[in-house]
Amino acid sequence: MRRFIYGACACALAIVLFSGSVQAQQADSPMRYVTVTTFDVPYGPDRAKVMSFLNEYILPSTQLHPAVRNFRLLTHVWGSNGMQVIMEAEYDNWADIQLDCGPTCDDYFVIHEAPEEGDDGYADYREKSDLFSKYYSSHTDEIYLTNMNRALVEGQRPNWVGPQTPTPGGGESDD
Numbered sequence: 017m018r019r020f021i022y023g024a025c026a027c028a029l030a031i032v033l034f035s036g037s038v039q040a041q042q043a044d045s046p047m048r049y050v051t052v053t054t055f056d057v058p059y060g061p062d063r064a065k066v067m068s069f070l071n072e073y074i075l076p077s078t079q080l081h082p083a084v085r086n087f088r089l090l091t092h093v094w095g096s097n098g099m100q101v102i103m104e105a106e107y108d109n110w111a112d113i114q115l116d117c118g119p120t121c122d123d124y125f126v127i128h129e130a131p132e133e134g135d136d137g138y139a140d141y142r143e144k145s146d147l148f149s150k151y152y153s154s155h156t157d158e159i160y161l162t163n164m165n166r167a168l169v170e171g172q173r174p175n176w177v178g179p180q181t182p183t184p185g186g187g188e189s190d191d
Contacts, residue, residue, distance in 0.1 A: 046164040048085065049110055053103040055155035062147050063099075069144035070101075073130060078105050080120045083112035106162075113159070 057066045070089075078087050085106045092100035107113050130145075131138040 048162050048164055049107045049113060050160040050162055051103075051105045051107070051113060052158045052160065053155055054158075055101055055152050056099045057101055057151045058099045062151070065144045066148050066151055067101075069141075069148045072128060073145075074148070075103075076124050076128070077117050077121050078103070080124055081105075081115075081117045082120060083107055083115045 057063045075087075075089065078084055085108060086104075087106070088102075088104045090100075090102040090104065092098050092102070131141045
């Protein structure tokens, strides 16, 4: 019985120590989460209206969000599905994906308030909103995890390509 208790205590201690180590590694982790939303908008008069609505009423809540590290709006220009629209946002951790944008977005939407029925521009807003809802209704959402040590970031030298420090032969070493 004594062996069992010692064994259980040793296992519990190992789990506690290991989980603390994992949490410390996660705090310094080079990993980031990337959300990807994809939907189709065919070329034609509807596309310009949907993109206009997207730019004015949908994207600011991501573009201004303090937890979003990088954001891109992509449109498919070559290949089999030229009508695809892709929104990509990058976050430090899973919890940041759930965060409210807060005062930054609130301030934007006070200035860029959607028109209400009876206001000038309401019919145009309603048309664009309905078209956006129509095409966005079949969207897909995905979340990816990326190791930033393998990323090429604008203005920064990548961490993973070749040697990193000068060597006597003119090249660089990993030191």
